[in-house]
Amino acid sequence: MISSFRKYFKFILPIMILIIVIGLVFSRVYQPETGIPEPEMRISANEAKDHIGKAAEVCGDVANARFISNIEGQPTFINFGLPDPNQDFTAVIWGINRSKWNQPPENIYSGNEVCVLGSIKSHEGTPQIEVESPDQINLK
Known part of the structure; x- marks a missing residue:
């Protein structure tokens, strides 16, 4: 055997x-592509802190937006409500994704009312959504 x-x-x-x-x-x-999660709700930027871990459409006025090319990941931070460091909410576009926009994202969204789609996470106590595509951000 x-x-x-x-x-x-x-x-x-x-x-x-x-x-x-x-x-x-x-x-x-x-x-497989991760895609944009279907939002469970539409909330204001100052409500995002109460919805960590949920998929949402977060809307509000952009207080400031800036591209930081000299740090790891080359992020673009789009801050809602108040300017950094007192922002209510942040949308982050990593450098690897910047080429998907026709213009620099900080120029497009600064000073505008914007809605961002995605999963809300917390970074150092600030709610944020990592934005991978222009389809996730809509000007109002």
């Missing part, structure tokens, strides 16, 4: 290894 198991094992082992390798390759190649 053991000898027949070894006989079949010689054939099964390479096939199992091949299946595992193919699975690992496809898991790295195929990455």
Whole structure:
């Protein structure tokens, strides 16, 4: 019985290894798009702190927006309510995504009423949404 198991094992082992390798390759190649989460609610920027972890459309007046090219990730911060560091809410666009906008995002949104779609997270006590696409931000 053991000898027949070894006989079949010689054939099964390479096939199992091949299946595992193919699975690992496809898991790295195929990455489904995360997409914009469907908002559960529409809230104001000062209400965002009460909805951490939820998908929402957060609306308000942009107090200031700035691109910081000399720090890691090259973020663009779009601050709502009051200017940084007292903002009610922040939309963050990482440098890797800036090329998706036709103009610098800080020029488009500064001083305007804006709505941002996404999942609300907290960063150092400030609610924020990480914006990956212009489709997530609408001027009002």
